[in-house]
Amino acid sequence: MAVDRDPAPARPEVPSGNHPIAKSPIHPIEGPPSPRPGTGSSPANPTWVRLAAVADLAAVAPGSCRELRVADRVIALVNDAGTLRALDAVCPHRHGLLSGGRVANGVLACPQHGWPFDVTTGACVDNPAIRVRLYPVKIEAGELLIEL
Numbered sequence: 461m462a463v464d465r466d467p468a469p470a471r472p473e474v475p476s477g478n479h480p481i482a483k484s485p486i487h488p489i490e491g492p493p494s495p496r497p498g499t500g501s502s503p504a505n506p507t508w509v510r511l512a513a514v515a516d517l518a519a520v521a522p523g524s525c526r527e528l529r530v531a532d533r534v535i536a537l538v539n540d541a542g543t544l545r546a547l548d549a550v551c552p553h554r555h556g557l558l559s560g561g562r563v564a565n566g567v568l569a570c571p572q573h574g575w576p577f578d579v580t581t582g583a584c585v586d587n588p589a590i591r592v593r594l595y596p597v598k599i600e601a602g603e604l605l606i607e608l
């Protein structure tokens with residue numbers, strides 16, 4: 461009997477084991493501006509919503525990822541060596557949650573089958589035509605905000 465196998469891109473090397481709690485400051489990086497169909501948000505009229513309190517983000521250690529939900533979105537909040545980035549958490553392969561993955565060298569590997577995503581662009585490393593959405597984030601008044 462034949463086995464249905466999807467060709468998955470090669471897995472990036474991802475370190476295993478526990479990582480210490482972030483001791484260095486966390487810096488959010490805003491992603492590229494883009495129109496937000498259906499939300500009324502646009503580069504000229506961004507819609508920022510609260511994602512989390514900055515005080516709660518110390519548990520998002522470098523190299524780790526946390527699942528957060530806002531509006532109707534599931535967000536993978538990534539600590540990329542001290543820089544926070546927010547990506548859609550639903551993997552375009554088979555809809556696994558990227559939020560269970562690990563980050564190494566700027567690449568988030570899906571924990572399901574290992575598809576690698578560049579956390580600075582959302583693009584799949586092995587096929588840039590496949591991507592997850594990268595959301596702009598910023599910190600204001602002790603809150604991490606995300607542009608939807």
Ligand code: FES
Pocket residue numbers: 468551552553554555556557570571572573574575
């Ligand atoms: S690589 Fe298969 S669900 Fe993400």
